[in-house]
Amino acid sequence: MTKAGDLMHQTDFTGQPFTRIPDYVRASGTGIIFNEKNEVLLQLRSDNSWWGLPGGGMDPGESLSECTVREVYEETGLWVHVGCLIKVYSDISDYTVVQYPDGNLVQYVAAVYICHKDSGTLTISEESLDIGYFDPSQFPEKTVLSTKLRVNDALQHISEHKCSTTR
Numbered sequence: 001m002t003k004a005g006d007l008m009h010q011t012d013f014t015g016q017p018f019t020r021i022p023d024y025v026r027a028s029g030t031g032i033i034f035n036e037k038n039e040v041l042l043q044l045r046s047d048n049s050w051w052g053l054p055g056g057g058m059d060p061g062e063s064l065s066e067c068t069v070r071e072v073y074e075e076t077g078l079w080v081h082v083g084c085l086i087k088v089y090s091d092i093s094d095y096t097v098v099q100y101p102d103g104n105l106v107q108y109v110a111a112v113y114i115c116h117k118d119s120g121t122l123t124i125s126e127e128s129l130d131i132g133y134f135d136p137s138q139f140p141e142k143t144v145l146s147t148k149l150r151v152n153d154a155l156q157h158i159s160e161h162k163c164s165t166t167r
Contacts, residue, residue, distance in 0.1 A: 022107035029068030030055030031115035034165035039133035077123030080115035095146035
């Protein structure tokens with residue numbers, strides 16, 4: 001069991017240190033969406049002005065894949081279907097902790113999928129300030145650490161398992 005003293009060198013998903021046990025644990029789904037140039041879709045989050053992957057907390061009655069599809073639509077305007085499951089992240093060393101402006105500290109258990117666009121038009125939501133595709137080697141400076149880790153894991157997974165990024 002993790003104790004507050006064990007958190008001395010832990011950081012949240014933006015790199016900020018935290019020194020207490022998270023207040024909540026929440027299940028979530030995240031989508032990695034590639035375009036035809038193998039760029040990754042990121043959103044500039046309105047709650048902290050950092051770039052990250054579309055995704056969010058699971059609602060009661062949803063599966064993780066359903067959560068991912070809903071969250072991607074709500075945050076981007078794109079309807080997707082999930083492809084390969086990259087990994088389920090739960091360890092705080094994988095930048096699963098988010099410090100919110102209201103002071104809540106949440107640890108996410110995040111299922112990360114490669115998603116494929118079915119329909120829709122990119123749309124900035126109330127949860128985003130901007131949205132766009134970026135080369136994984138040239139993400140914006142203020143990209144959350146969990147995004148960099150997850151995209152690197154996805155690229156390795158694609159290479160090892162020959163997963164499709166487009167369908």
